[in-house]
Amino acid sequence: MNSTPDWAALLGAAIDAYKTLVMLLQDEQQCLTHNQPDALTNLLADKQRATLAADATGNALNSAFASLGLENGPAIAEWLSANRPGLLPAWQQLLESVRQAALLNQCNGRLIDSRKQALDTLVYSLAAGQNDSLGYSQQGQLQGGISRHIADKA
Numbered sequence: 001m002n003s004t005p006d007w008a009a010l011l012g013a014a015i016d017a018y019k020t021l022v023m024l025l026q027d028e029q030q031c032l033t034h035n036q037p038d039a040l041t042n043l044l045a046d047k048q049r050a051t052l053a054a055d056a057t058g059n060a061l062n063s064a065f066a067s068l069g070l071e072n073g074p075a076i077a078e079w080l081s082a083n084r085p086g087l088l089p090a091w092q093q094l095l096e097s098v099r100q101a102a103l104l105n106q107c108n109g110r111l112i113d114s115r116k117q118a119l120d121t122l123v124y125s126l127a128a129g130q131n132d133s134l135g136y137s138q139q140g141q142l143q144g145g146i147s148r149h150i151a152d153k154a
Helices: 007-033 037-066 073-083 085-128 146-153
Strands: none
Touching: 007 037, 007 085, 037 085, 073 085
């Protein structure tokens, strides 16, 4: 006996998972653009859990559609229009959430790379521009005149 999937439940779970992921990615972007690196640490575990949940619900939905021989978005939309027209708005909402998550993740990655490059450049220029050597004391504090003060703030 072949049971039919609960399409509404599968779509609803995927939508909820991706909405949660989008919210966390927006929070991450807020931390990145407002120089709050400590808050990023707290978001990391939540973001990882949300990513795993989104992957799991997306894979379950993909598997259910694949069991019907539907492998891509247009074929799925066509099948939903013909067989479950009430679920087409939910499908469109899911696609939008997935698109949003992908764009936010890409943008956040660029922000992280830009911040890393800026910090690397600052540290390199401070170290290269000083006659006294930049280093750490036995107490673990940065040494090197003016460079210590600037690098500590970076």
